[in-house]
Amino acid sequence: MPEHTDERLDAPFAYTVTRRTLLRGGLLGGVGLAAAALIGCGGDDDDDDEQAPAAQATAQAAATAQAAAQQDDDDEDEGGAQVAVTDEDVEDEDTVATIKRAEGFTTEAGRFVPFQIPEPDKPVKFGGTMTQRFTFDPGPLDPAIAAAGGTMTAVNIMYNRVLGVYSGWDSDPYARNDLVPELAESWEISEDGLTYTFNMRGDVKFHNIPPVNGRTLTAHDVKFSWDRYKDVGSPHRSYFLQVASIDVVDDQTVAVTLNQPTPDFIYPLATAYTTVHGPELADSGEITSNAIGTGPMILDHWTGGVGGAFDKNPDYFRGPVKIDRWELPLVRDAAAGWAQFRVGNHDFGMSAATSDELENILETNPETQYFSAPIFASTFALNFNLDLPKWEDERIRRGISLAYDREEILDVIYSGAGIVLPQMDWRFFWEDEPSVENGTLGNWWRHAPEESKKLLAAAGAEELEFDLVYYNYSNTSNSLQNEVLIDQFRRVGMKLNANAVDYTEYNSQWTTRSGESESFDGWASFSPTADHYVFGLNHSGSGGNRNRINDPEIDAWAEQHQVELDPDARTELARNVWNKVLDQVYRIEKPSGYAAYLQQPWLRAVRYIRPIGSGHFYLDTGYEAFNAWIDK
Template sequence: MRLTRTRQMLTAALAVSALTLGACGAGGEDATVDSDSNGTETNNGEVSDASVSIGMFAVPANLDFTTTGGAAIFEALLYNVYEGLVRIDAEGEIQPLLAESWEISDDGLEYTFNLREGVTFHDGTTFDAEIVKFSLERLDEWSANTPEQLAAVESVEIVDDHEVTVVLSEPDYDALFWLAGPLGAMFSPESIDDLATDANGTGPFEFVTYENAVRMELSRYDDYWGDPAGVAEVELVYYQDASAAANAVRTGGVDAILRSEAYDQLESFEADDSIDVQVGTTQGVVVMAMNDEHEALADPEVRRAIQHAIDKESVLAAATGGYGEILGGPSVPTDPYFIDFSDTYEYDPATAEQMLASAGVEDISLSFNVPNRAYAEASAQVIQDNLAEIGIDVTLDTQEFPAVWVEETMVNQDYDLSVVNHVEPRNMANYANPEYYWGYDSAETQDLFTEAAAATDDQEYVAAMEEVTERIVNDSPGVWLYNPPNVVLSTAGISGLPINDLGVGIDLSDVTVSQ
């Protein structure tokens, strides 16, 4: 069975639940949960001394996601070591976490959270309202992972030790959504100086050690406030090569692989009774950004011509063996405002050449910064060949990911073209930020994002976001290539692995090992 068929069914289910996400607690309603529950599926009391090793691909440069870009850090630590007031569950819905319930004022400017009692950080620090105030007001000091998404947070008012009110300067329909991700993580003030080398949270696992680009070790936190983790130890093993990771799960080197990219081996895995293959959704958008600091790329007509020049079917075949879903816009099928733009810029080199001639440009030479990930290198090779067909000379510059790519491309914005998989949820919001690395600066688009944020119901929000999406696609600051699936491989006896990749923390607390 092709992964795309499984993906279509999962996409439909998740899209429905995503529509309800924004309404959680809106209009002054309360969202509550039993105080003995952490809002996730439990491991049915199966607590053992077992350990599990899991293969991963995106490598954390360090442990500080407040100053270091990329999702690799927070996907390993959020929900496992660090927690926030709320979380996103496996179905894409917002659930209570360190807050037992919340209420939103009718004007959308005040979010009042009732906090859990008896919660401690791994170093023994008590979690309370002062921690919430410290953590959220510290967002001004973040230099990575888009803290501007919570720029509307004006202050945090302490009601008592276990109740706080987050005050916004203007309504933000997605505020709860952003609080459920890395921006909502709670930090102990005593730990701030060591964020790059140590992780101290309130989650079900304690951080043990990290050997850069090799492995990270976590252990069960015995004094966790909620249901205990299903395994005593987790080892995250980092691979740059998809085949090496696939061989590791075959030979018992690891117990599971998340986001497997060994697409050429999936049929053999499905035929192997000792390996379980599961396919879920992702928030990933593989996009080729075009930096309009380059004279030619500053012209939208040139960018649209490049759109027509790229054969996305060939890109998908080279990068994933054809698994995944071709995109034509910056959102994914699980976004409530998704529109299918895959036919908007059809592959048509002749049209692309005519558009370039009409724009009066010729002899274009572009540098292409490519992270050293298999999908990116394969995609870039196809794109280089495609652009050569319409007279655009492209020089590939392969960069170590994340260390070099994040610094040179994302931070310094020193590139003409670049391609990467943005795995964070609703990353389309970054087109409202002219300082983001793709440099898209449209006052009209920013106004539409503001209009969407001020929405008071799902219908109004979705309508505004659809208009935003249409404008971005017309302006073409990037080429949105495809939405990859989440392929999970595991050996017999491993259960509870997260199958849908929501682009936030990869929750491992429900993983169990049959003995």
């Protein structure tokens, strides 16, 4: 379940993006960090479920594009926003293709917001305190019992993972699952895909604090942690469902045997949800209120209703930590957060939700750094309750989709500053960003009101009326979009009754798949694995399939996809699922908008806004703690 956040709260999260196409760009209107709560701060589904080496983004090119975009506003389309692209040769497996890659977007005010910004060519400075506006109430510190941002933010500052993803400031904004060693210095996968062997570093020490006292981490700690995650009570259990055994070969080697080949098994081991901890605090029961890890920072305090603070680990195995301290004061009120940022008390933790908001902060703080991230999947969708006979006729679902004017909503809500994509991250399915023009969005992802009327009439649903239940996570994501939907559907003779309910009531229906409403304005969680988008969102037996798709063909493809080791065959299975979901219109996705994330001019090497599997997810706090330095 997503964490409850105010629509104006800015928690460092971002979406991911687009290739080989010119995107319409612009500034997010409100979904910004409320979406952080949706995708990885809360429910079991956050952990339902990858990153191959990718070409690194050219930060200097982005900076050049930013300067060029601001020179001449006359180049912009009237009333809209644009995305700057570059043609570059990208080698993708055995194919070399020219890809139009978005480097950022231009706001309604004509300001270019890049997806990457350069860092100064100057020596790193050591010392100082980094302060982030924090919007999640600090929670228990046991990584095995919680998935919320109020837990995982702190956990990842203090603990490490067996594997990591490349997390340098210069990482490609398009990167996904670029696996690198972390606690393990190497790993092997057996030819049959059943055994994973991890060779641990021998120089990693826990924080030098009783009762752990700086001892060396061993394979026994890895087994201990993963066994706890495997436990039926852990929200991270789904990562380990196919694990038959976890065995310590020796002090530096741990082997995992699976029940069946699971190509995606390795990727969650590099996420924020599978950090490694020792048995000492767990055995004593202190692990919910204390943390002693191997990470870059050591706990000073973590207090509900107040926030937290951490001091640098002087013995960090990856090398010297540059900052002395990281403070995370709990500041939920957006106005208070802006005030603290304007006077320089907060280094980051704010995002501009509108073009005007960005211009206002730059008017008083012109040296503020700002950047964004691409989008690869929509967060919200109109989800039919497919348990109901009302939706059995696919002509009705298709007719509704044809009545839906996606471009109008983008213009009205985001001033053209966003994109509509399926909730399935397209990078796991296609080389190119999906579009109506290239055929990957199917026949019903277009606006054709007259055709909509004919389909509805043929299905005996000329005056279709149905209810939609939603919680207003943000005006732009939910209530305002729903108002436009009501009007669009009215134009073809339908009546949509959009009913706002409170947070608890909404999620008690949506996340449990028990709600009786005819449709839901439902969110989807994000993941680093293809399995989540193929099986997790669509298989009849998956808890993440919240609109209750029950399609035997999809089930068979998704089950085979889980165990298929041949990459080409696996991709074909994934595409089968994608195409069937879109052809049957099992849900109708809503637009997502871009956000501009803000940092003080002296903060260096922090990115912290990209999706899971990027190395800069909003819970990848350990990477940001290690990278960050203060240039003053």
